[in-house]
Amino acid sequence: MQTAVSIKDLKVSYGPTVVLQNLNLDIRPREFLVLLGSSGCGKSTLLNAIAGLNDVSDGEIWIEGKNVTWAEPKDRGIGMVFQSYALYPRMTVRKNLAFGLRVAGLPSDEVNTRVARAADMLHLTPLLDRKPAELSGGQRQRVAIGRALVREVDVFLFDEPLSNLDAKLRNELRVEIKKLHQDLGNTMIYVTHDQVEAMTLADRIAIMKDGVIQQLAPPSEIYHRPANLFVAGFIGAPSMNFIEGRVIKTDAGFDFETGDTRFSLDGYHGAPVEGPATLGFRPEHLCLEGISGPELNGTVAVVEPMGADTVVWFDWHKQNFSLRLMGDSGFTPGAAIQVGIDLSKASLFGADGTAL
Amino acid sequence: MARRQKKSFMPALAILPTWLTVVVVYIGAMVWTLNLSFTKSKLFPSGAYVGFDQYERLLGSSKWIKAVSNLATFGVLYVLGCLVIGFCLAAALDRKVRFENAFRTLFLYPYAMSFVVTGLVWQWLMNPVLGVQATMQGLGWESFSFDLLTSRDYAIYGVVIAGLWQGSGLVMVMMLAGMRGIDVEQWRAARVDGIPAWRVYVSIILPQLGPPLAAVATLLTMGVIKTYDLVIAITNGGPGTATEVPAKFIMDNLFQRQNLGLATAAAIMLLMSVVIIVAPFRYASYIRAKRKAGVL
């Protein structure tokens, strides 16, 4: 059994609108997979299809070696945590956790053991007799996780579970979820639109756009080697800088030409191809000293100090670029600035947007 | 300063007519009625106070006792029946059925009609000689019986059926609105948990519909206490006193039997029953509001 969850040729449509088409995805056992994308990209639709909460139009869904395409959600061996938590408001925490098990007809001492174990794990034991309204946002979130936990299943589905929390709590719970995954070793599929969550939690990230997975890779690969222009622009804040131009073959190798500037692509890791292209480089991959590659001579427009680092926005050839510096910068708006691009960390995209 | 005073004077003037209504009509008339209930007034008001004599007479009147017990039977069956039927109809319509709007329209239209109309329709349907009973028997179902209204023991249940026909739609509308307001993710969570739909309605949805349920139950109960037109139209209190109700008892003593003291005493009793029913709800919502304000 190689995969925990396997999606084959999945198609989901609402009436005439096709949300997902020909989607294939294999998720390994014990993997933490994050589905990342902006709203409307189909990531929640995909998650709901895995859960059995959406009807699929075509394709198959396999969980733990069983074809569950037609199975009821409860028979799929999944637990799910919802964005609004979906706790039953008139039941205590204990009843919330136990309700599904009781309906399934489990003996009551089994129910009690499982509830106690989950409550212990999530530090909910002192809260067991409270109603959801008497809990804080973070506690409610933990109860929602607990409800998935007591089902003792192999696959957990999370649908934007942290988006209703404030920033501080979100950071705390993110760490807790990661720890939970390390302790339990379950397969987890996690939907979010927050790239920080995706980067920090995931073993692999699937970035989606218009119902298509753009890239499926570990976070560092997504960040450093984006598969296409969309992924490159989506991940990272401030986002990647782009220069449009064309690649020209020379005797020595390849040059990049934009406007009246032309420089060699020596040191680029990929395989450039002649023709129109876009050069992308992240703000932290520009350097002020020890410049070896191409040089940009611009004018500082805005300086944003953020404490640990500073983002300097500068203009070059009527285009806006960002540069990230550690600590404070000595720049003031209007000053001249000279930076070099570290080509070994840059990305080059061809005319169709895919990485070269 | 002068302009400010002028401004604050107009709003007070604007609600003055309503103040007059409240003080003169509501409070004034109530006090007058209360006062009359302690006198031995017959056709005309009398100044002779008799203490609680009228109330004693009332409690000794078998007709009043019968009227109150009828009202209790009718009230319990009507309110519970409307709540159960209305909730079931709402739950059924909530299940993404076809023609939902058409069904909803059909379930609610009787509520738009007058009690007199309702009473007369059901009187006709329950007509023992020409109505549903005779029709079914004519079709060969000899034992079919639907002549509740002519029976001293069952006439009140006939009134209940007519009441349910008119009132269930109201509960249905209120409950359906409540159900549509519940977070859909609870439904998804319940599906993942494998909870059957009926169980979700009973264990998860119903407990959350407390406030609208209380509101609609109070509304129905108020209707029960005021029950008059329906009984007048369907049975006129008969047969005998089988469907006599307090409101009718009061009207009869007020306008036909010239028993002013007794009628006003009965009216005050009716008012007390409203207070007893409504006060706990009011108090509960008052406490809830206070607690909420305290938390915020």
Add this chain to the structure above:
Amino acid sequence: MTRSAEINPRGAKPTRITAGRIGLYAFLISAALFFTVPLYVMIVTSLKTMPEIRAARIFALPDHLDFSAWKVAWAGACAGAECAGIRAGFLNSVLITLPSVVISVLFGAINGYALSFWRPRGGNLMFGLLMAGALVPYQVFLYPLVRGFAALGLYNSLIGIVIVHVLFGLPLVTLLFRNYFVTIPEELFKASRLDGAGFWRIFLEIMLPMSVPMLVVAAMMQFTGIWNDFLLGLVFAGRDNLPMTVQLNNIVNTTTGERLYNVNMAATILTALVPLAIYFFSGRWFVRGIAAGAVKG
């Protein structure tokens, strides 16, 4: 589960009509029958002749359409000694209902506006008393009101019954408008005051145009309520102004020889026609009104 070994599930789950689904529709259809059969019986009975009715086939369609019962009900049926049909009652109901609706909605709107934006001193107390008053059974007020109206010479008059309907309509309409105006942002009110508008100008030019939906709902609630009233009309309207509901009851209870069930049913439909028309043509507004009004419970 064993079946999945033979067939590999793929694509849309085949839709099977489950027993639950059948039960659901069976329940809905039988409920729909319970609610519609009385209306159906009313209509077919009114179109039958008396010999047909005597055959005791209440669900059967009439042999041929016969509107004579409707004509009698409208213009010839007897209420007591008078045989002029329900026509007079219809006219009386119109004359009672229209002014009652207009006046009570107007006062309710003014009350709601004054209470939510200007908050005159004692306003909350008045509103509380008004709401409490709405719960009091009419029987408590009847005798004093009858005496009071008699003293003013308004008892048994059209004006008298209109005033009574306005008095008892105030709580509901005030509640509707107060709850509606509370949802309008107060900044709007403050801005118009800064612009120099006074009490009536703000009401007429800003608030009233914004409250058209509530005006419709309130007018509809009041219309059906007053049209369907029986008790107040019976006590206060007087012989010459009896509303349709009272007239209907009198007609049905007047028997000269055989009871004319077809005429009775025709008269019943005629009485129910106006509120039913309102309901069927504006069901959504109607529902909104019920929901808004029921909140007070």
